[in-house]
Amino acid sequence: MYVVINGGGKVASFLARQLLEHGHAVAIIEKREEIAHKLGSELPGEPLIIHGDGCDSGYLEDAGIARADVFVAATGDDDDNLVACQLAKIAFAVPRAVARVNNPKNEHIFQTLGIEAISSTTIIGRLIEEEATVGDIRTLTRLRKGNMAIVQIELPTDRCVVCNKSVASLNLPVDCIMVALVRGDDVIPVHADTEFQPGDGVIAFTNVAHEKALKKALTGE
Helix, strand or coil: CEEEEECCCHHHHHHHHHHHHCCCEEEEEECCHHHHHHHHHHCCCCCEEEECCCCCHHHHHHCCHHHCCEEEECCCCHHHHHHHHHHHHHHHCCCEEEEECCCHHHHHHHHHCCCEEECHHHHHHHHHHCCCCCCCEEEEEEECCCCEEEEEEECCCCCCCCECCEHHHCCCCCCEEEEEEEECCEEEECCCCCEECCCCEEEEEEEHHHHHHHHHHHHCC
């Protein structure tokens, strides 16, 4: 899969690292020259780093947007994210456009225009409102017309089947990607050698049809 990301901040760099570590090809467009250079030296693999504005069609072309499977707008500016996604969808016919939405009031605008919107504020709100027992699946948000979802699964504190095992050693269902662990007050990015501990909250990106299989792989239930 080839993914073009507009923005080089913490959210974008975390996403890029996850994609690269899972074998995907990534291009990043970043306005700030010093951040662009930093990304080039810190990210694994060989991502294409472009110093430019993702709202400019010329820089999108430089990033190979015409062959991209997914375009992600992950800047801290909702207006820029909306313009970039619209440009990617309309001018370059990118199959999927996903946007970080900083103000949850703007979510409906993105969704109306066919852009998959992700608001961290909305996700946190759902986490606070929902109660889940150990092993249950909390659906934090749904993407791609409800076919994909970001979920959280709580690992048991005893008889944990995956504890002290690395992510790379697990036999996960197709289309399931580990994203982060919620451990106490910390949120820990997941890498191939990350090991689970009892009571971890596992945040994953998964096909909705494989949610039960993912739960079984992590909890044995």
